[in-house]
Amino acid sequence: MTKDITVGISGAAGMGMQSISFTLAKSFLRAGYNVFVWQDVMSRIRGGNNTSMIRISTSPVNSLKEDFDVLVALDLLAIKRNALKVKAGGFLIYDGEKQRAEEPKAGWISVPFEKLAAEAGGDKIMMNSVATGAVLSLLGAEVVKECEGVITELFSKKGETVISGNLRALKSGIAAVTPGVSGKFMLAPTLKINSKNKALINGSEALGLGAVSAGLKFYSGYPMSPATSIMEYVAAKAREYGIVLEQAEDEIAAINMAIGAGYGGVRAMTCTSGGGFALMIEGVSLAGMTETPVVIGISQRPGPATGFPTRTEQGDLNMVLFAGHGDFARVVLAPATAADGPLIMSRAFNLAEKYQVPVFVLSDQYYNDSSFSVDLAEVRVEPVNRGGVLAEFPGSYNYKRYDLSAGRVSPRLIPGAKDQVVYADSDEHTEEGHITESAELRVQMVDKRAGKIAEIVPDMEQPFYFGSENPETVLVSWGSSFGAVKEAADLLNASGKPAGILHFTNIWPLPEIKFKFNESAVKSFICAENNYSGQFADLLEKNTKLRFSGRILRYDGHPLTAEYIVGGLEG
Amino acid sequence: MVLASAYNSADDNAWCPGCGNFGVLQALKLALAGLNLEPWQVIMVSGIGQAAKIPHYLKVNCFNGLHGRTMPAAFGAKMANHKMTVIAAGGDGDAYAEGGNHFVHAMRRNPDITYLVHDNQIYGLTKGQASPTTGLGTLTGTTPFGSVDIPESPLAVAVAMDCSFVARGFAGDIEHLSKIIAAAVKHRGFSLVDILQPCVTFNKVNTYQWYKERVYNLDEDAAYDPKDRNKAFTKALEWGDRIPTGIIYKRERPVFEDSVFKPADKSLSRQPFTPPDSLELMRKYA
Ligand SMILES: Cc1ncc(C[n+]2csc(CCOP(=O)(O)OP(=O)(O)O)c2C)c(N)n1
Ligand code: SF4
Ligand SMILES: [Mg+2]
Numbered sequence: 001m002t003k004d005i006t007v008g009i010s011g012a013a014g015m016g017m018q019s020i021s022f023t024l025a026k027s028f029l030r031a032g033y034n035v036f037v038w039q040d041v042m043s044r045i046r047g048g049n050n051t052s053m054i055r056i057s058t059s060p061v062n063s064l065k066e067d068f069d070v071l072v073a074l075d076l077l078a079i080k081r082n083a084l085k086v087k088a089g090g091f092l093i094y095d096g097e098k099q100r101a102e103e104p105k106a107g108w109i110s111v112p113f114e115k116l117a118a119e120a121g122g123d124k125i126m127m128n129s130v131a132t133g134a135v136l137s138l139l140g141a142e143v144v145k146e147c148e149g150v151i152t153e154l155f156s157k158k159g160e161t162v163i164s165g166n167l168r169a170l171k172s173g174i175a176a177v178t179p180g181v182s183g184k185f186m187l188a189p190t191l192k193i194n195s196k197n198k199a200l201i202n203g204s205e206a207l208g209l210g211a212v213s214a215g216l217k218f219y220s221g222y223p224m225s226p227a228t229s230i231m232e233y234v235a236a237k238a239r240e241y242g243i244v245l246e247q248a249e250d251e252i253a254a255i256n257m258a259i260g261a262g263y264g265g266v267r268a269m270t271c272t273s274g275g276g277f278a279l280m281i282e283g284v285s286l287a288g289m290t291e292t293p294v295v296i297g298i299s300q301r302p303g304p305a306t307g308f309p310t311r312t313e314q315g316d317l318n319m320v321l322f323a324g325h326g327d328f329a330r331v332v333l334a335p336a337t338a339a340d341g342p343l344i345m346s347r348a349f350n351l352a353e354k355y356q357v358p359v360f361v362l363s364d365q366y367y368n369d370s371s372f373s374v375d376l377a378e379v380r381v382e383p384v385n386r387g388g389v390l391a392e393f394p395g396s397y398n399y400k401r402y403d404l405s406a407g408r409v410s411p412r413l414i415p416g417a418k419d420q421v422v423y424a425d426s427d428e429h430t431e432e433g434h435i436t437e438s439a440e441l442r443v444q445m446v447d448k449r450a451g452k453i454a455e456i457v458p459d460m461e462q463p464f465y466f467g468s469e470n471p472e473t474v475l476v477s478w479g480s481s482f483g484a485v486k487e488a489a490d491l492l493n494a495s496g497k498p499a500g501i502l503h504f505t506n507i508w509p510l511p512e513i514k515f516k517f518n519e520s521a522v523k524s525f526i527c528a529e530n531n532y533s534g535q536f537a538d539l540l541e542k543n544t545k546l547r548f549s550g551r552i553l554r555y556d557g558h559p560l561t562a563e564y565i566v567g568g569l570e571g
Numbered sequence: 572m573v574l575a576s577a578y579n580s581a582d583d584n585a586w587c588p589g590c591g592n593f594g595v596l597q598a599l600k601l602a603l604a605g606l607n608l609e610p611w612q613v614i615m616v617s618g619i620g621q622a623a624k625i626p627h628y629l630k631v632n633c634f635n636g637l638h639g640r641t642m643p644a645a646f647g648a649k650m651a652n653h654k655m656t657v658i659a660a661g662g663d664g665d666a667y668a669e670g671g672n673h674f675v676h677a678m679r680r681n682p683d684i685t686y687l688v689h690d691n692q693i694y695g696l697t698k699g700q701a702s703p704t705t706g707l708g709t710l711t712g713t714t715p716f717g718s719v720d721i722p723e724s725p726l727a728v729a730v731a732m733d734c735s736f737v738a739r740g741f742a743g744d745i746e747h748l749s750k751i752i753a754a755a756v757k758h759r760g761f762s763l764v765d766i767l768q769p770c771v772t773f774n775k776v777n778t779y780q781w782y783k784e785r786v787y788n789l790d791e792d793a794a795y796d797p798k799d800r801n802k803a804f805t806k807a808l809e810w811g812d813r814i815p816t817g818i819i820y821k822r823e824r825p826v827f828e829d830s831v832f833k834p835a836d837k838s839l840s841r842q843p844f845t846p847p848d849s850l851e852l853m854r855k856y857a
Contacts, residue, residue, distance in 0.1 A: 199856035213849035217839045218650055220643075241847060244650040244831050244839065249676040253643040256636060260616065260647025263634045265840030268647065286637050342849040374853065381849050391841065397610070397630065414840045415614050415632035415648070416655050423626070423633045426619070434582040434627050435635075 001188040003058045006065040007135055010051040010082050011074030013044055016128045020072065021052035022200075022371070023132050023154065027147035028056045029200050029373050032190035036061045036483070037200075037371040038559065043225075043309045049077045056139070058188050062337050062372060062483025066563045069185055070138055072131050074113070075099060091184065093134045093177075109134070111176040120172050121165025129166040133173020140186035144174070197376045203367035203480070206341025206374075207297060208233025211269055212241055213342055214349040215384060218261035218268040219245040220254040225309055226365040227271040227299035251276035255283030255296065262292040263424050265389065265414030267349050271297030274316040275306065281323045284358050288328030288449060290424040291402070291410070293352035293359075293387070295345075300364040302557050311557030312365035314479060314530040320360050321508055321539065329355065329452035332508035334362040334479030336464075338372035339379055340505060346381040351459065353387035355452050356409055362507065364530065366559040367480035387412065393420045400431040408448045408455060453509050460511040467500025468493055470521035475565065476546065477528050478504040478536045485528050487562035492569075507536070510543050524549040528565050531555055573607050575600040582627045591768035591779075592621060594742035595689055596628055599658075601745070602752035603631075606656075613656045616645035618670060620662035620696045622689030622768070631658075639669025642677040642686070649682050652838040653828045656756060660687040664694045667703040667723055674725075678732040678761055682827040685755045685762040688725065689742075691770035692777050699773035709776055725765050726807035730800060730820050735760030737807065737820040741786050742768040743779050747816065750790075754818060760826050767814070782814070789817035797821040 007024065009017040018039065025035040036055045042048035053068075055061050067087045073079045073094040086092050086107065096110025104110070111134045113127035120126060129151060136147060148167055155163045174182075201209075208230045211219075219238075221231040231245070238245040244261075248254035254270040261268035272280065277298050287294045300316045302308035320332055331351045335344040344361055352359040390413045393399045399420040403410040410431075415422045423433025428445060430436045467474075467489045477485040485501050492499035500517055502525075504510075527537035527548050534551040541547060552568035554560050578600040586592045603613060615626035619638035626633035632655075636644040645659040666674055666688040677686070693711065694700040700713040704725065708717040729737040736758040740748035748766065755762035767786065769779045789795055789806065797803060803820035836842075 196857055199853050201853065201856040205856070209849060209852045213846050213852055215844055215846035218647060220647070237852075238831075242839070242842070246646070246650075246680070248643065249672050252640065253673050253676070256640040256643035257647040257650075259636070260634060260644035260649075261651045262647070263644070264614075264648040264651025266651040268651075282637055283640070286640075290634070290636075342853070346849075374856075376850060376853055376857070379850055379853055384844070384846075386844070414652075415611075416652055416838065416840065417611060419609075419611055421610055421630055421632045423635070425627075425633070425635045426637055427635065432582075433633070433635075435585070435624065 002185045003188050004061070005056050005069045005139065005185050005187065006067065007054045007056070008051050008068040008071040008082060008085070009054070009131070010049060010071060010078035012047045012077065013042065013050050014046045015074045017050055017052040017074070020128050020132050021054050023147065023150050024135060025054050025371055026150045026200050027143045029198055030146040030149070031143040033057065033187065034059060034061045034373045035200065036063065036373065038064055038366065039369045041310045049081050051082060056187065058190055063487050064559060064561050066561055070135060072135060073099065074131065091138060091181070093131065109177060109181060111173065116172045116176060117169050120168035123165065126166050126169040129169035130173035130176070133170040134177050137174040137177035137182040138185050140183050142187065142189065199374045199376060200371050201338050201374055202369060202371045203335070203338050203341065203363055204229035204369070205233050206338035207335070207345060207361065207363065210342035210345025211295070212237050212243065213381065214346045215267045216269055217243055217266035218258060219243060219270065220248045220257035221270050221272065222248050222251045222254050222276055224273045224276045226301055226368040227273050227297060229368060230271045230297055230299070251279040252283065255280040255294070256286070258294050259283060259287050259290070259292050262294045263290065269295040269297060271299065273299050273301050274303045274319065277316065277319065277323070285324035285326055285328065286426050287358040288324055288326065288330065289426050291356040291449065292424065293356055295348045295352055295359050295361065297361045297363070299368045300362065302555065308557045310365065312530060312559050313555060313557065314364055314481065315532065315535070315555070317362065317507070317535040317539070320362055327446060327450040329357045329450060329456060330508065331357060331359040331456060332362060333359065334505055334507050335367065336479065336482035336503060336505050339374040342379055342381045344505060350382055350385040351456070353389060354385055355456055356387065356412060357452060362479060364480050389414060390417070392417045397421060401433040402429060402431045402445065402448070404431055404444055404448065408452045457509045457511060460506045460509055462511055462514060463502050463504045465500055465502050465516045468498035468517070470518045471498050471500035472521060472523045473497065473499040473569070474502050474517070474522050474525050475499065475528050476502045476525055476537070476540065476548070478507055481528060481530055481560050484560040484562050485565060488528070488565035491562055491566055510540070513544050513546070526550040526552060526569065528552040528560055530560050573604045573609055575604040578603060578610055578629045578631070580628050580630050584628055585624060586621060587772050589771045591691065591742035591770065592625065592689060594745050594748065595687065595766055595768060596625060598740070598745045598748035599687070599752055600629065601749035602756065605749070605753050606756060608656055613658065614648050614652060616641055616648055616657065616659045618661040618665035620665045622660060622662035623665055625660045639665055640673065641665060641670055642673035645684050646677065646680065646682055649684055651840045653832055654838045657684045658687065658756065659684055660689065662695065663688060663690040663692060663702045663704045667725055671703070675728070675732060678729060678734040680827050681735055681761045681824050683759050685752070685764065687752065688763065688765045689768040690725070690765050691768045691774055693770050693774040695770050695773055706776060724808055724810065725763070726819055727804060729763045730804045730807045733822065733824070734763055734820070735822050735824045736762035737803065738762070738764045738818045739816045740764055740766040741782055741816050742766055743783060744786070744816070747788060751817065758821070760824055785812060785814040786816050787813055789815040789819065
């Protein structure tokens with residue numbers, strides 16, 4: 001019986017790969033399995049070749065495989081581009097009547113999607129349900145009941161005929177796979193208990209949800225993949241939770257709006273990708289100078305310039321660390337999985353207000369667009385800490401926004417407090433917030449703003465460590481690479497090579513790192529990053545005791561996988 | 572009753588003696604006092620330039636942000652505090668060059684914000700370069716052979732954008748200017764007040780005298796209807812021997828805040844902090 005299977009759904013943009021993968025993923029999730037879905041898409045709305053990759057496993061899974069056990073090819077191009085990625089012994093499901101140009105090979109199963117759809121529901125659009133059924137058949141069809149439930153929910157607004165047509169299409173898809181083949185990838189049974197306590201959620205939704213539950217009140221942004229879906233999540237919730245959301249004219253406006261709202265006293269956020277962030281950079285230093293809390297989400301995609309817009313990379317860390325002229329403190333966080341989204345967001349807003357600094361949440365296309373199975377019992381948030389923001393202030397017109405006697409973080413007053421005014425200034429300023437030319441004040445204010453970093457350090461969390469107590473190899477990673485790197489360490493341990501993963505979600509400032517493993521056993525520290533140079537490894541070598549004997553790097557637009565990492569170690 | 576002197580600031584003023592900005596400052600104090608607003612009830616947002624220093628010379632809440640980015644910062648501050656009076660201020664370079672895109676979109680958005688643009692037709696703080704409103708042929712540091720780019724007519728742009736309140740003031744006529752500012756602040760919606768503001772140091776063309784010879788008070792013309800958009804467009808373009816001051820165009824439009832707040836809502840910054848539970852939101856994905 002199979003414990004871990006990868007299914008690809010491939011076709012032209014607009015053919016419904018995402019809805020097939022969603023239906024399958026949700027069905028298996030409800031049947032108690034762990035699922036993970038990534039979208040490998042081209043930057044176009046119709047045509048081309050996109051693939052949804054679904055991994056279904058009996059153990060937790062947050063990463064992909066390089067190849068497919070089963071590939072559903074919805075058109076000819078899907079076969080041409082992906083047939084070679086089907087493992088030996090795997091299956092390719094295609095429509096032999098419609099995609100006839102290729103000579104069928106072993107493991108190719110023809111399922112006449114359109115014909116069966118037309119027969120079942122009178123509409124060829126239901127071919128998605130036929131394809132779903134064919135996959136279910138190969139995987140043992142133990143989850144048919146769950147799948148019927150998902151389909152019924154999915155089409156609930158479209159009425160009874162559409163639902164029953166799709167259910168018939170599903171059945172005919174199941175029946176279309178010959179008995180000798182069906183059940184070939186029968187999945188090992190799972191305990192169905194608690195399957196209600198699992199959610200299928202993508203990274204963007206997890207971040208948007210995290211921000212809303214952290215008390216976000218103002219969101220401004222300009223659409224840019226892969227960050228747009230965070231904005232769309234917040235937009236959908238804005239009415240219900242009293243959030244002002246505005247699509248800005250550009251990213252410069254977006255960040256300045258968010259900073260204005262932060263000055264105004266509410267929790268504010270803007271999200272973009274690297275190119276949009278390039279436009280925001282003067283705003284970052286404005287937040288630093290005015291000591292205004294703001295959360296900036298950066299969903300990375302491969303650059304430079306427009307780059308590889310729909311693919312993934314962790315290539316913007318350096319930009320985020322160094323963006324903005326002058327010296328000032330900042331915080332950088334990067335979630336590992338969707339389960340982490342709410343925790344990272346709650347921390348981001350807390351740290352922004354506690355220290356009155358810009359806080360970055362660094363994710364990427366792989367994180368944002370992948371659907372993770374999240375165990376609801378594991379979802380955590382940090383209790384709200386608004387950094388003692390004040391609504392009123394005693395006395396009459398005596399408040400000083402940059403009061404030096406209060407230490408590096410001065411009490412922050414919300415404008416509109418009776419008989420007080422709050423001056424915030426992008427020029428070098430006095431304690432009151434007025435423009436100054438004083439060299440002495442200049443030094444005090446720089447020390448105040450940049451020196452906050454020392455106060456933030458003790459608040460930063462240690463990296464996680466998983467693996468052997470006496471590891472010979474320690475893989476070091478950050479953010480969304482967690483799933484792949486953890487799996488690579490598991491594979492090494494399973495093959496008798498003691499290994500561990502040291503994984504960071506608190507990226508900057510770095511805490512003083514304490515190893516939870518026997519350091520003397522380590523033969524090599526290897527970083528694994530989704531970029532060309534090992535940007536995080538450079539940061540660690542400059543600021544910590546860590547030194548790397550190797551770097552496993554990937555920058556082809558695809559995420560790291562355990563196979564890629566293990567292959568890199570061996571090669 | 573609030574006196575204009577209630578707005579006095581202790582901050583040291585860095586403007587040149589005789590600068591038109593002093594007229595704007597005085598007119599603004601008079602307008603705010605006339606509206607019976609307390610200093611703590613007002614937020615001013617500005618950019619960078621000589622004009623943009625104005626909030627420091629008043630006692631008000633102030634966010635003095637980046638060059639050109641006044642409109643977005645003001646929008647954010649207003650959304651957090653929609654019950655407060657928000658006034659933005661800056662120069663012609665700030666508003667129409669670096670901030671040109673934001674200016675256009677602020678008019679589309681129509682928040683209840685008043686924008687005072689101190690239009691000295693020059694870059695003052697950077698010591699005398701051409702601005703978007705510098706006249707053709709004017710010699711400046713960056714146009715040593717005379718400016719060749721056609722000057723922008725901000726008022727015509729505003730009328731074209733259907734901006735809900737469009738006016739021009741003159742820093743040399745404090746009384747009229749303070750009335751215009753008061754009307755702009757009172758008007759619900761985005762209000763542009765472009766203010767002819769002599770720069771005595773760097774603009775030797777558009778002097779007090781030059782403006783005085785040309786300006787006339789449109790508000791005294793009972794036959795002029797500022798609600799007529801076509802006439803307003805023509806008025807907005809009038810520039811030469813005669814330059815109109817006063818309310819050029821006025822129009823009731825739904826304000827942005829009405830799309831997000833109910834009349835009884837307090838400012839977001841003063842509402843109780845009660846965000847939803849993350850687990851509840853997550854359960855929708857089960
Ligand atoms: C991003 C950026 N670019 C350029 C400058 C330099 N700068 C400061 S003020 C200014 C123009 C000033 O002209 P205006 O806005 O008309 O204001 P004025 O000084 O005339 O009142 C410029 C170009 C800056 N501060 N920031
Ligand atoms: S440079 Fe011009 S605008 Fe600036 S203060 Fe002096 S006179 Fe006024
Ligand atoms: Mg100017």
